[in-house]
Amino acid sequence: VYQWMKILLYKKYPVHIVPTAADCNWYKDRGFPSVLIPHFRSDMPYQRCDLNSKTVLNIGRLTDDKNQMALLRIWKRIMEIETLQDWDLKIVGGGENYAILKNYIIDKNIPNVELLSPVSNVEKYYTSSSIYVSTSRSEGFPMVLVESVSFGLPTIAFDCPTGPDEILNEGSGILVQLGDEDEFVNQLNGLMSNMDLRINYSEKAYARSSNWGEVEIMNKWSKIFNI
Secondary structure, eight states, rough: OOHHHHHHHHGGOOOOESSHHHHHHHHHHTTTOOEEEOOOOOOOOOOOOTTTTOOOEEEESTTTTTTHHHHHHHHHHHHHGGTTTTOOEEEEHHHHHHHHHHHHHTTTTTTTTTEEOOOSSSHHHHHHHHHHEEEOOSSOOOOOHHHHHHHOOOOOEEEOSSSSSHOOOTTTSSETTTTTTTHHHHHHHHHHHHHHHHHHHHHHHHHHGGGGSHHHHHHHHHHHHHH
């Protein structure tokens, strides 16, 4: 029914607002008038992260799509590198895979990793970390990546559909081919081992975050309504 409604009604609307370039192109290819306007970033007290911290952060629902199991496999390999064994990984979220992930951590004896419940003041995790990682298999418009770059966090993500390639472009983050855990380990090792590299990505991420600020997004909406 929804697909039928799209075909019948969507072309009658003067414009469709979509948050990602992939979605925008999908609609345009089918003759629907579409404009790309990203979502506002979340309302948080943004400030720069602590690049001296030895904490790697992941935030999201504990589900198959978010794919934290891949992150645990990656982290297990990272912890085999002697120079990185004073780092820790924080995974913040709840969901149906909590027990599976917890048991995997115990069974594989993976050190320095915590599964933490969601909190309202999640900014405390962003500001006390120095790297953000995402191993999602798919996304819509990943707000956590917008948030991570807005805190200046050097960020690594699988290049999954859709969103990461639009947020972590222009050198503001690192994209890894979806499913390539070897390369993810290499990139994460590089960031954890090199403060100058973290500083470089942090500066570019923080600068890029203005794309999702209130003024920038409202200017795009103003053009739609001819204000």
